[in-house]
Amino acid sequence: MKPSLILFVFFCLIGSVESAAQNSAPYALDPKSKQTLPGQTACLNIKTADDDPSDTVRISWSTAVQTATFTHNNGAVQHAAGQICWTPTNSDPRHEPYLFFITMDDGHVQVVDTFLIWVRGIPERDLFHITKGACGERIFFASFNEWTSKVAYIFYYDGAPFYSTTESGIALKNLKPGTYVLVTRVQSNTPVFNSYLDTFYVTEGHDVTSKFETLSEPNEYRITLTEHSGNPDVHYSWTLENSLGINILPDTLMHLTVQVWEPSVLCVYIRSDQNCEDTLCFSLPADPTGMQELNRPPNIYPNPCIDELSIESQKPMLSLTLFDIQGKQALHQEETSSLSTKLEVADLPKGTYLLAIHYADHSVGRHAIVIR
Numbered sequence: 001m002k003p004s005l006i007l008f009v010f011f012c013l014i015g016s017v018e019s020a021a022q023n024s025a026p027y028a029l030d031p032k033s034k035q036t037l038p039g040q041t042a043c044l045n046i047k048t049a050d051d052d053p054s055d056t057v058r059i060s061w062s063t064a065v066q067t068a069t070f071t072h073n074n075g076a077v078q079h080a081a082g083q084i085c086w087t088p089t090n091s092d093p094r095h096e097p098y099l100f101f102i103t104m105d106d107g108h109v110q111v112v113d114t115f116l117i118w119v120r121g122i123p124e125r126d127l128f129h130i131t132k133g134a135c136g137e138r139i140f141f142a143s144f145n146e147w148t149s150k151v152a153y154i155f156y157y158d159g160a161p162f163y164s165t166t167e168s169g170i171a172l173k174n175l176k177p178g179t180y181v182l183v184t185r186v187q188s189n190t191p192v193f194n195s196y197l198d199t200f201y202v203t204e205g206h207d208v209t210s211k212f213e214t215l216s217e218p219n220e221y222r223i224t225l226t227e228h229s230g231n232p233d234v235h236y237s238w239t240l241e242n243s244l245g246i247n248i249l250p251d252t253l254m255h256l257t258v259q260v261w262e263p264s265v266l267c268v269y270i271r272s273d274q275n276c277e278d279t280l281c282f283s284l285p286a287d288p289t290g291m292q293e294l295n296r297p298p299n300i301y302p303n304p305c306i307d308e309l310s311i312e313s314q315k316p317m318l319s320l321t322l323f324d325i326q327g328k329q330a331l332h333q334e335e336t337s338s339l340s341t342k343l344e345v346a347d348l349p350k351g352t353y354l355l356a357i358h359y360a361d362h363s364v365g366r367h368a369i370v371i372r
Contacts, residue, residue, distance in 0.1 A: 043084065221259075237269045311357070317339070
């Protein structure tokens with residue numbers, strides 16, 4: 001080759017290298033990533049730019065995701081744009097992104113940039129069951145997939161929420177009979193939400209409420225019970241406790257009226273099917289101003305008694321009457337202004353009674369008597 005020709009080629013190569021070195025590289029504009037869920041189509045919009053006003057940018061792509069699509073407008077505009085679209089399936093969620101490589105070529109420089117699609121999983125419940133425990137007890141267990149970050153439980157009874165928690169291993173006790181609904185709400189970090197609704201039933205037990213009334217007679221009270229669940233297999237037993245001890249009252253059903261002569265506690269023990277038990281207690285105050293007690297009370301003995309009760313008084317007695325705890329007359333005996341007498345009580349049921357003594361001065365004395 002002639003020296004002049006070699007020199008010309010050398011200067012041309014130098015000029016080409018200098019031109020490439022001075023040329024600005026094309027680049028892609030943000031955003032370059034997107035999140036999606038299985039079944040939802042995600043599209044990445046690709047926009048390019050080049051700081052050299054005369055350069056034309058063309059794009060191409062490569063990826064390992066075979067079901068993705070790529071469209072572009074190469075040649076139609078100076079700086080090509082494109083779009084990657086993909087609809088992942090239920091098997092595609094993972095913690096690492098899927099990569100899409102975009103090559104940008106302005107005729108001088110080729111640049112490869114990376115675009116990302118994150119496929120997040122849907123938070124789901126894997127396992128759920130309810131275990132029936134003791135009377136009115138239910139134990140709940142649930143497990144969730146790896147995409148679940150938060151769980152909230154809300155319990156409803158008769159359409160109204162009554163308990164909520166975010167703790168696992170829930171055990172509810174003393175549930176009333178009826179229909180319950182559990183709403184479980186799950187959330188991922190994305191965040192994505194999901195919810196589950198479960199209905200369960202409590203058939204055992206009872207739902208008893210009480211009404212307490214003070215009546216017009218001195219120290220007289222009435223307790224009325226109401227069973228709301230409709231369970232026919234509910235039983236009630238009552239006790240009255242005061243300084244004389246604990247007295248078991250005759251079996252009653254849903255209500256009881258008592259008159260007391262000293263502060264007492266009345267309790268009702270409720271028992272229904274499957275050994276469901278409950279206790280309601282009521283404090284019964286005794287107001288001494290409501291009684292017409294004598295200044296000098298009689299001597300009444302023995303108290304408690306078994307078969308015979310002796311009464312000795314400082315004032316003449318006209319009559320003596322025994323009332324049971326429900327206010328019914330159990331025994332009546334007339335006197336002729338006597339200062340002492342006896343009552344035969346061997347045939348009366350055991351329990352607490354009210355002894356009313358009518359005196360000749362028209363006063364009345366009332367005294368608690370226990371028959372054993």
